[in-house]
Each structure stands twice: as structure tokens, then as C-alpha cells.
Amino acid sequence: MTKVYLIRHGKTEWNLESRYQGAHGDSPLLPQSYQEIKLLAAYLRPVHFAHAYASPLKRARVTAEQLIEHLDQPVRLTIDSRLMEFNLGQMEGMHFADVAKKWPEELKNFRHHPDQYNEQATGSESFAQVIDRVGSAIKEFCRLNPASNILVVSHGAALNATINALVGTPLAHLKDRGGLSNTSTTILETTDAEHFTLEQWNETSYLHKTKVDPTDTI
Incomplete structure (x- = not known):
């Protein structure tokens, strides 16, 4: 059995400001994120990891290095460009509210109806493209590390889509489980690097947060 521990990077300035931060946006981690990464490390310390993989975008790479x-x-640690965030095209760097005004239908579908999302309207990647590149990377990592525990540090939108797709969720229902929070842990299991089951989704209890902050989760 191979276990894949999928980590969303620590919270950044643009996360806090509710800005879209895809493959071309890369604001710094917040000071508090470094402490939260230490809490994540304490949670994961009992697990022996054979290898770690991270997106080259600084927010994910630094999270992986600190972890x-x-x-x-x-x-x-291996840096792999296939783990980069969704290329969000013209939405990159924009506040959520401004995107909602300019592309209300596209934003609604991006968040709730992935099967209806028209990526051409904003010049972004499609869900299928993201799932193909991130999913192929995860499957390759599992083939390279059979019967092991591996770490993957990536991004909220890309991980959310890919994890759900790997466990067989139809495109129309990719968002049914909700979002992934900063510095969260999700665990997939596989015996053949092709078929996956979900063991744990969006675990954050180790961060000891007393209130819900909507900017933590995408």
C-alpha cells in the first residue's frame, strides 16, 4: 500500500486578500504560516516518508522545505512543474469580487459546476488539463515509491480537482466535498498507482484554530 500525503501550501498574502493566485501569481507566505507548518510537521512526524515532491511555485516550495x-x-525533495496551480489566465491576481463582476457565470461554474466551466472565457486551463498533469505526476510518484509514504505539496484548486478525480468522482461533482484549507493534509491510498481511495480529507485539527476564516479554504 502506498499512501500519498497531499499538502496544500501555507497561507499567503493573496489568500488573505481574497485574490486569485494561480500558476502565475505567487505572493509570500504570511508570518503565521511558518508556525502552522511547524504544527503540520509535528502532526506528520510519526510517519516515515520515502520522498517528497513539490510545485516549483515559491509558496509551495517553501512550505515543502520548511516542512x-x-x-x-x-x-x-523533488520539484515537479506538473504540481503547479491552475493557470487561471486573466483571473490571476484579481480580487474574487472583481472576478464575480466581470465573469459571473464562469466564476459560478469554476466554483460549483466544473463540468460547465468555460476556460476559454478567461484564458485559463481546463479542469481536464489540470487533472491530467497533476494526476499523471501523482501516479508516477506512486510507481516510483511502491509500498511507501510520500509527501506532495501543491495548491488548493489543482489538488482539489485531482484528488477527487483520482477517487472516481465525476467532473460535475468535483466540488461536492468542499474546499481544501491552507496547510491541510489529505491522504490517498493505492496498491497499483492507478486506482485510489480517500483515507482522509482536509485535516487541519493540528492547527488548533478556534474560528473559521473563509480565506483559508478554496
């Missing part, structure tokens, strides 16, 4: 530093075990 490994605090795990107290040697874990090799």
Missing part, C-alpha cells in the same frame, strides 16, 4: 526541515528525518 521537511521540521520533520526530523531526511526526506529527499
Whole structure:
């Protein structure tokens, strides 16, 4: 059994400001995120990891580097461009409210009806494209590390779509489980690097948050 621990990067300035931060936006992690990464490391410390993989975007790469530093075990890190966030085209860097005014139908479908999302309207990637590139990477990592635990540090929208697709969720229902929070842990299991089951979704209890902040989750 291979277990894939999928981590969404720590919270950034643009996350806090409710701005779209896709493949071309990359604002810094918030100071509090470094402490939250330490809490994540304490939660994961009992697990032995064979390898770690991260998106090259700074917010994910730094999250991975900080996480490994605090795990107290040697874990090799590979940067893989297939783990980058959704290319959001013209929505990159825009406030959510401004996107809602300019492309109300596209935003509604991006958030709630992926099967109806028209990526051409904003010049973004399609859900199918993101699922194909991120999914192919995860399957390859599992083939390279059979019967092991592996870490994957990536991004909210890309992980959400891909994780749900890997467990067989139809495109129309990709968003039914809700979003992924910053510094969250989701776990997939596989025995053949092709078929996956969901063991854990969006775990954040180790962050000890006392109130829900909507800017934490996408």
C-alpha cells in the first residue's frame, strides 16, 4: 500500500486578500504560516516518508522545505512543474469580487459546476488539463515509491480537482466535498498507482484554530 500525503501550501498574502493566485501569481507566505507548518510537521512526524515532491511555485516550495526541515528525518525533495496551480489566465491576481463582476457565470461554474466551466472565457486551463498533469505526476510518484509514504505539496484548486478525480468522482461533482484549507493534509491510498481511495480529507485539527476564516479554504 502506498499512501500519498497531499499538502496544500501555507497561507499567503493573496489568500488573505481574497485574490486569485494561480500558476502565475505567487505572493509570500504570511508570518503565521511558518508556525502552522511547524504544527503540520509535528502532526506528520510519526510517519516515515520515502520522498517528497513539490510545485516549483515559491509558496509551495517553501512550505515543502520548511516542512521537511521540521520533520526530523531526511526526506529527499523533488520539484515537479506538473504540481503547479491552475493557470487561471486573466483571473490571476484579481480580487474574487472583481472576478464575480466581470465573469459571473464562469466564476459560478469554476466554483460549483466544473463540468460547465468555460476556460476559454478567461484564458485559463481546463479542469481536464489540470487533472491530467497533476494526476499523471501523482501516479508516477506512486510507481516510483511502491509500498511507501510520500509527501506532495501543491495548491488548493489543482489538488482539489485531482484528488477527487483520482477517487472516481465525476467532473460535475468535483466540488461536492468542499474546499481544501491552507496547510491541510489529505491522504490517498493505492496498491497499483492507478486506482485510489480517500483515507482522509482536509485535516487541519493540528492547527488548533478556534474560528473559521473563509480565506483559508478554496
